[in-house]
Amino acid sequence: MKLGYTIIYVPKVEESLAFFEAAFGFSRRFLHESGDYGELETGETTLAFASYELGSMNFPDGIVGASESTKPLGFEVAMVTTDVAGSHTKALSKGATEVKAPESKPWGQTVSYVRCPDGILVEICSPVSV
16 A cells, blocks of 8 residues: 545645645646646655535535635645745745744754645645654
């Protein structure tokens, strides 16, 4: 078994793809012609977005969209970089909202949090030394 996909349901798939391309430098791998599903080139595990409409088709009782919640949902997407402060600033300049400014953790990692325009919580962090 291996983790293959993280799929996040969003209001507008193309806008989420465009934000992650502009804010974090990922390349678009795929956008379905319907606009209801898209993927980014992110390495071994695919980060994908699906529309709320597709979520409603898959889950008859609906979903709780991150964009509909005033607080971040109980999950995050973590982006690892050697330039946390610069990446944090860039994400804010592309439309993210600051949740927590970069800070040094006792274990030596630098971590910040932003919330994307579609409500997704993103941790921007330095690599952890093991």
